[in-house]
Amino acid sequence: MSPSQIPLKVRRVPIDTHSENVAFLRRDCPLYQAEGLRALTKIEVSGRRRHLLATLNLIEEPAAEASCPALIGANELGLSTEAFDRLGLEEGCDVTIEPAPPPRSLSAVRQKINGAVLTAQDYQSIVEDISNHRYSRMELAAFLVAAAAFMTTEEVLALTKAMVAVGTRLDWQREVVVDKHCIGGIPGNRTTMVVVPIIAAHGLAMPKTSSRAITSPAGTADTMEVLCNVNLDMAAMRRLIHSESGFLVWGGHMKMAPADDIMISVERPLGIDTQEQMVASILSKKVAAGSTHLLIDIPMGPQAKVKSQVEAVRLRKMFEYVGTALGLTLDIVITDGHQPIGRGIGPVLEARDVMQVLRQEPDRPLDLEEKSIMLAGRILDFDPAVPGGQGQALAREILRDGRALAKMEAIIAAQGAAPEPCQLGSLTRDIYAPADGTVVVIDCAQMNHIARLAGCPMDKGAGIDLFTRVGQVVRKGDLLYRIHACRSADFGFASQAADENIGIGLG
Amino acid sequence: MSPSQIPLKVRRVPIDTHSENVAFLRRDCPLYQAEGLRALTKIEVSGRRRHLLATLNLIEEPAAEASCPALIGANELGLSTEAFDRLGLEEGCDVTIEPAPPPRSLSAVRQKINGAVLTAQDYQSIVEDISNHRYSRMELAAFLVAAAAFMTTEEVLALTKAMVAVGTRLDWQREVVVDKHCIGGIPGNRTTMVVVPIIAAHGLAMPKTSSRAITSPAGTADTMEVLCNVNLDMAAMRRLIHSESGFLVWGGHMKMAPADDIMISVERPLGIDTQEQMVASILSKKVAAGSTHLLIDIPMGPQAKVKSQVEAVRLRKMFEYVGTALGLTLDIVITDGHQPIGRGIGPVLEARDVMQVLRQEPDRPLDLEEKSIMLAGRILDFDPAVPGGQGQALAREILRDGRALAKMEAIIAAQGAAPEPCQLGSLTRDIYAPADGTVVVIDCAQMNHIARLAGCPMDKGAGIDLFTRVGQVVRKGDLLYRIHACRSADFGFASQAADENIGIGLG
Known part of the structure; x- marks a missing residue:
């Protein structure tokens, strides 16, 4: 019997090592010397035809006088919590280990x-x-x-x-399943929540799974959650597509793109953000989500992810080439990414903007409305039944006549309306123009920074309410924006950051 | 007081995570939620003006019925063994933690x-x-x-x-301090153990720190250890340079190149092996070791690290450019890397070859002798007192007249002779020529593989004794090489590998 065939009892070690599988072996385990194992060696754990690769950590034998047993016994193999779950065996099962060859790839x-x-x-x-x-x-x-x-x-x-x-690929049993994706970077920009009800009201299937904020003040899922439940299971989603043709939920728990989730967990801390990896990540997720027709919004501007027409066109072509080869019908639109869209930055404020547009309130943010109609129109143009070039007029009509609002209310009710609405943060600080002038730049990164310091996205009621636009002529003392926060410490941090850099340039 | 200022008691957790600092925090620690920490977050641990960055692993709170305390308490911070040592505080000291900003670099x-x-x-x-x-x-x-x-x-x-x-830089208080380095890849090739006594006998200072085998069957330190102690402290090394002008020790514990050791721990498993990184690694170590004059041996051959003259010249120039800028005097020699040097592969067999050459035994491996004389000659040419071009003749003379052997014996005695000599592995398997022919290739990678399976470098007496050379005419049944092993399992693995591929090509 070779050393690697001596069985060990598997034990769950209550240590969470996140995405990395870690195995724990006692230094006085007979296998340790025999196999020439060292800390950080990769080992393959096998039992009942299940296999798991894990990084080895070594545990010292306990001192003789120790009053308690060590974390694991000398003939046991410990696994970190996620690794234990992944292997899927009961505690005490026999497993064997051997040094793992590096992955063949x-x-x-x-x-x-x-x-x-x-x-x-x-x-x-x-x-x-x-x-x-x-x-x-x-x-x-x-x-x-x-x-x-x-x-x-x-x-x-x-x-x-x-x-x-x-990954798995969802099938909605509909010939046309539309989706939209914005490559991000612009605060506000909550067009999805206006577009989905327009499209669903028209009758096209739009099963929208969105993300939560990671580096921004709010993701679409965070903002939708101000209004209703966004954690739906597959059965509920299928019912919603059947009854309402659309929904707006959080997609993070669906594990549709297992490789992508793992890669992103490394790309993000390293700041790897190439067009190539963006295209692969977005399109693989859309295909997995069962989309057939996809509109991609590429905001372009000096502070956006894409800064020039050359970059934008290169990215558009890469999306077209890869998306078409995957069988997707694509429309790609390069939009103005110079400044925030809408007035609110933060979940509650953005949800307010969206509902103002859907309700057609006189005071609604017209930039958000116009961009949403343009995007919805291009998606409606995917519908063979819509006469060529009529998408945008149709989108406007659906919004104007209240069908989009009715559809949004139906979707909210079906997803489960929020028991009590999130309140806007009651701690406020008004930021005024320090001089007369014209607004020449709104610094999106600084707006995001202040909003996150104010508590976004954890505190849904935190954020920034913007009262100005690029190009506006202001007088000294005019209100530029209002910071909202829920907690005094956050309020202090955000106020201080605004004092240091108000994020709005006057010329 | 912000959450990050609440002190935790530091605890040593008996888990060896090798080069990576790991900190353990209970999930029910009050800091965990307050700071928004997650598993794998990087945290900075601070106490008594000491700081340490560590990757966070989370420990679950123990079940209420648990009979033993958890690995650490809810108000404690655990550190893996090496991380604990690096921080350098006593158990129970107060430390604070906060999410670490990514390293600025x-x-x-x-x-x-x-x-x-x-x-x-x-x-x-x-x-x-x-x-x-x-x-x-x-x-x-x-x-x-x-x-x-x-x-x-x-x-x-x-x-x-x-x-x-x-790193630290050693100072030997000698104007000329010589060193040699072979970029490796060729089995046997134990020239260093012949060169050092020749150079030291001449009187040039040659403080030789060598590595142990990592992927090869034997490093110079492993082979020297067959004869004597190779773990010397700085004081002992200084005494040896003073008394003998040279020594041959293991350099791995000296931590002269802290960054390089860390980088190599990642380069090796990833197989990153560029000329650029090789040059930086070797030259930084040599400067740290206090060398002033350095001979670099670049074996070239189809199975060596450097396969062509173009590659060899590019590498030579890079060594020259960087080494000269660092103030080193360099000589770089491109040597024949077609086949093993000497007969033995494995510590005991290689030590035998070396001593045969030093003792000038009639049966000594002449290829090892000639290469050693050539290398030693070029190092002697560094000595201003040696007439131009006379180095090689001088090296040969020092070897012939027994001064090199006497110096080696003096060095062995001064380092501390091995209490009892390592024995050659008593399990042997002879591998014979399967047909008549001429030896056209000796597969260095396969020779290394078989020798390691036989137990190298852990079993110093394991290895391969080669009885043939490239170009030799053999008859079917002639002895090609003998495998030596100390343990029957290893013997079986090595024999099987030789049966599958004898590693010697006949033409």
Whole structure:
């Protein structure tokens, strides 16, 4: 019997190591010396035809006088909580371990590090290994940085296809399933919540799964949650598509793109944000979500993710090439990304803007309305039954005559209206123009920063209410924006940040 | 008092996480929610003006019925063993924690990911952060892969200088301190153990610190350890330079190149092995070791690290440029890397070869002798007192007349002779020529593989004794090599590997 066949009892160690599988072995375990294991060795854990790769941490044997047993026994193998769940065996089951060979696809990663163009098969193997948690964060970083150095458009397509292949793909049983995606970066910009009710009121299926804020003050899911429940299971979503043709829910728990979620957990802290990886991430998610027709909004401006027409066109072409090869019908629109859209920044304030537009209140933010009608119109143009070029007029009509509002109310009721509405933060600070002048720039990054300091997105009622636009002539002392916060510490941080840099440039 | 100022008691958690600092916090610790911490967040631990960055793992609160206390209490912060040592506080000391900002030099890493040429200041910041353990393995991989994509020669110099700056630099109080380095890849090739006694017998200072095997069957330190102690402290090394002008010790515990050790721990598993990183790693270590004159041996051959003259010349020039800028006097020699040097592969067998050469036994391996004389001669040519071009003749004379052997015996005695000599593995398997023919290739990788399976380098007596050379005419049934092993399991693995591929090609 080789050392690796000596069984150990598996134990759940109550340590959360997040996305990385960690196994714990006692240094006095007979296997430790026999197999030449060291801390951070990758091992393969096997039992009952299940296998798991994990990084090994070594636990010292307890001192003889210790009053309590060690974390694990000398003939036990501990697994961190998520790793234990992933292996899926009961505590006390026999497992064997052996030093794991590096994931086979790592040889392709080494080639990529050395500048090679990889094949579709390489990407398939890499993405399978990633989605099966066979890569450490170190190995993920190596792959993602090497891929960030350069990828051909063919490689982007291969990566995207591989990411689709390892996930599940939703089927809404409708021939046309529309979706929209904005590549982000602009505060406010809550068009999705106006577009979905317009499209659903027309009768096209628009099952909208959105994200929560990660680096921004609010994601669409955070803002929709001001109005209603956004945690729906598949059955509820299917009912909503059947009854209302649309919904607006949080998609984060659906694990539709397992490889993408893992890759993003490394891309984000490293600040890897290439067009290639954006295209693969977005399109693989949309295909997994069952979309057939997709409108992509690329805001362009000096502070937006995309800063020039050249960049915007390159990104548009990459979306078109990869999306078309995946069988999606795409429309891509490059929009004005110079300043926030709407007046509110923060969930409650943004939800207010959206409802003002849907209710057609006289005081509604017209920039949000116009952008929403334009986007909804282009989506309606996907419908073969809509006469060419009539989408926008139709969208405007659906909004004007109250059908969009009625649809939104129906969706809110069906998703489960919020028991009591979130309140706007009651601590307020008004920021005034320091001089006469014309507003020449609204610094989106600083607006986001202040709103997050004020408590967004955790405090839904926190945020910024903007009372000015680029191009407006202001007099010294005119109100530029109002900060809302719910807690005094946050209020202090946000006020201080605004004092240091109000984020609005006058010329 | 902000949450981050609430003190926790520091506890040593008996878990070895190797090079990565890991901190453990209970999920029910009041700080956990207040600070928005998540598993894998990087935190900064501070106490008594000491600071440490660590990756956070979360520990679940124990069940109410648990009979034993949890690994740590709710108001304690656990640290993995190495992290605890690095922080250097007593158990029970108060520490505070806060989410750590990413290392400031990561912005330079992001630029490198995007293809920028970094400044000397950037490399200085990066290497300082690395040597202070501020980088996770993920961040290290990102830097190293981005740097592997391309580096200018100026960047290699800047990286090397930064690596020197963060380490200590030994001073041997001698004007000329010589060293040699082989970039490796060839089995046997134990020239260092012949060269050092020749040079030291001549009187040049050669303080030789060597590595142990990592992926090969034996490092020079492993082989020297067959004969004597190789773990010397600084005081003992200084005495040896004074009394014998040379020594041969293991350098791994000296931590002369703290950044390099950390980088190598990521480069190795990822297979990052660029010329740029090799130059920075080797030269920074040699400068730290106090060398003034350095001979670099670049074996070239189809199975060596360097496969072509073009590659070899590029590497030579990079060594010259960076080494000269660092104030080193360099000589670089490109040698034949087609086959193993000497007969033995494995510590005991290689030590036998070395002693045969030093003792000038009739049966000694002449290829090892000739290469050693050539290398020693070029090092002797560094000595201003040696007439130009006379180094090699002088080296041969020192070896022939027994001065090299006497010096080796003196060094062995001074380092502390091994109490009892390691025995050659008594389990042997002879591998015979399967047919008549001429030896056209000896597969170095397969020889290394078989030797390691046989037990190298842990079992010093394991290995391969080679009885043939490339170009030799053999008859079917002639002895090609003998496998030695100490344990039957290893013996079986090595024999099986040789049966599958004997590693010697006949033509």
